Structure formats: structure tokens, C-alpha cells
Amino acid sequence: MAFQPIVDFEAGKLFAYEALVRGVNGESAFSVLSQANDENRYALDQQCRVKAIELGASLSLPDTGAYLSINFYPNAVYEPAACLRKTLETASRVGFPLDRLIFEVTEGEKVRDHEHLNHILREYRAQGFKTAIDDFGAGYAGLNLLAKFQPDILKIDAELTREIDKRPVSQTIVRAIQQVSEALNIQTIAEGIETPAELSALRDLGLRYFQGYHFARPGFESLPSCSDSGIA
Numbered sequence: 001m002a003f004q005p006i007v008d009f010e011a012g013k014l015f016a017y018e019a020l021v022r023g024v025n026g027e028s029a030f031s032v033l034s035q036a037n038d039e040n041r042y043a044l045d046q047q048c049r050v051k052a053i054e055l056g057a058s059l060s061l062p063d064t065g066a067y068l069s070i071n072f073y074p075n076a077v078y079e080p081a082a083c084l085r086k087t088l089e090t091a092s093r094v095g096f097p098l099d100r101l102i103f104e105v106t107e108g109e110k111v112r113d114h115e116h117l118n119h120i121l122r123e124y125r126a127q128g129f130k131t132a133i134d135d136f137g138a139g140y141a142g143l144n145l146l147a148k149f150q151p152d153i154l155k156i157d158a159e160l161t162r163e164i165d166k167r168p169v170s171q172t173i174v175r176a177i178q179q180v181s182e183a184l185n186i187q188t189i190a191e192g193i194e195t196p197a198e199l200s201a202l203r204d205l206g207l208r209y210f211q212g213y214h215f216a217r218p219g220f221e222s223l224p225s226c227s228d229s230g231i232a
């Protein structure tokens with residue numbers, strides 16, 4: 001597992017660390033996940049969560065004041081309550097506070113059944129976890145999913161933030177996403193920030209939370225700091 005910071009730029013503090021699965025030789029999440037099939041995807045998804053929470057606890061992540069954000073694959077979740085049992089057991093075994101967990105659902109995988117995803121997100125919320133829609137603007141779930149379920153957090157896809165300082169159309173779209181989110185009381189995180197110019201353009205659009213190489217690359221089995229960017 002690698003961990004990448006998400007910063008609260010307004011408060012000058014770390015907001016969360018996203019746990020990202022890595023191969024034994026540092027292969028990307030995409031490479032690891034594409035080796036799973038319909039039979040073992042559920043077990044892999046479970047194992048990733050267990051590992052993220054165990055490692056987060058052993059790196060004293062809760063002491064940083066940041067949340068731990070875990071990705072999950074909706075098609076790997078059969079029955080959310082049963083699926084969460086192992087997560088809850090792990091958190092309790094290693095002493096990881098449950099109110100410090102965020103679950104991100106990625107739209108990258110075609111969501112076969114919106115009702116199923118809606119059901120999962122509602123169950124996670126009922127358990128007191130924060131919920132996030134990942135890669136918003138890419139993939140399949142987009143506005144239809146948002147109309148059905150309003151998560152705590154929307155993560156705006158890196159494709160939309162890439163060189164946003166030079167792209168008036170992206171600015172218009174992100175401005176609109178920000179307005180919708182504010183009206184729905186949803187926090188937004190801009191993903192994939194690589195340059196000061198992107199950060200500055202997004203700050204002008206009212207964004208507060210950021211993730212990307214500009215702040216820190218994912219740290220393999222470590223919690224990178226963002227002190228170079230003035231983040232405590």
C-alpha cells in the first residue's frame with residue numbers, strides 16, 4: 001500500500017491520506033486490479049481494506065489528525081453489511097477510529113446497477129463513514145448517481161483539473177461542479193494537481209481540498225508530508 005496526502009489548503013492542514021494498492025514491485029493500482037477476475041475481486045478488495053487500515057494504524061495515521069480514505073470497487077461488494085464486517089473487525093483489532101474513515105467509490109469500473117451502488121453508499125453512511133465519489137466527471141456514474149445519492153465528498157477527476165489554468169472550458173465546468181456541490185453541501189477535492197498554476201486557478205474557483213504530485217507523490221508504506229507547501 002502507498003499513501004498520498006489530500007490537503008485542506010484553506011486551513012493549511014492535512015485532510016486525509018488516500019490508500020493506494022501497489023504491486024510487490026511497485027506496480028500501479030491499475031496493473032494490480034486488472035489481474036483480478038470476477039472470482040477473486042471480492043477477496044482482493046477486502047484484503048486491500050484490511051491492509052490499508054492495519055498499515056495506517058501502524059504508521060500512526062490517526063495521530064496526524066487526517067482521515068484514511070479507502071477505495072472500493074462496487075461490483076466487488078455483494079452485501080454491504082457483510083462486506084463491512086471484516087473492515088469493522090480490523091479497525092477494532094488495530095484500534096483505528098471508525099469516524100476517521102472515508103470510502104471512495106470509483107466510477108472507472110462500469111457500475112452495472114445504480115440501485116446496488118446506492119444501497120452500498122447508504123449502508124456506509126448509516127455506519128457513520130464518510131462517502132466519496134471518485135474520479136467525478138470520468139467514467140459512468142456521474143450526474144445520474146449524484147442525483148440519487150449525495151456523498152459527503154466529490155473528487156473531481158484529474159482530466160478536468162489538468163492545465164485548468166489554460167483551459168477556459170474546464171474552468172467553466174469545474175465552476176459549475178463547485179456550485180452544485182456547495183448547494184448540496186458536498187465537499188469537493190480536486191485531484192491530480194501538478195503545478196502551482198493549476199492550484200491557483202482552482203483556488204480562484206473556490207476549491208479548498210487538493211491532491212496531487214504538486215503536494216506529494218504517494219509514499220510506499222509511508223505517510224508523506226506536505227511541509228514544502230506550507231501544510232502542517
Ligand code: G
Binds near residue numbers: 106
Ligand atoms: O482513481 P484514483 O483517483 O483513486 O487514482 C489515483 C491514482 O492517481 C494513483 O495511482 C496516484 O498514483 C495517481 N496520481 C495521484 N496524483 C497524481 C498527479 O498529480 N498526477 C498524476 N499523473 N497521477 C496522480
Ligand code: MN
Binds near residue numbers: 018071104134
Ligand atoms: Mn481514489
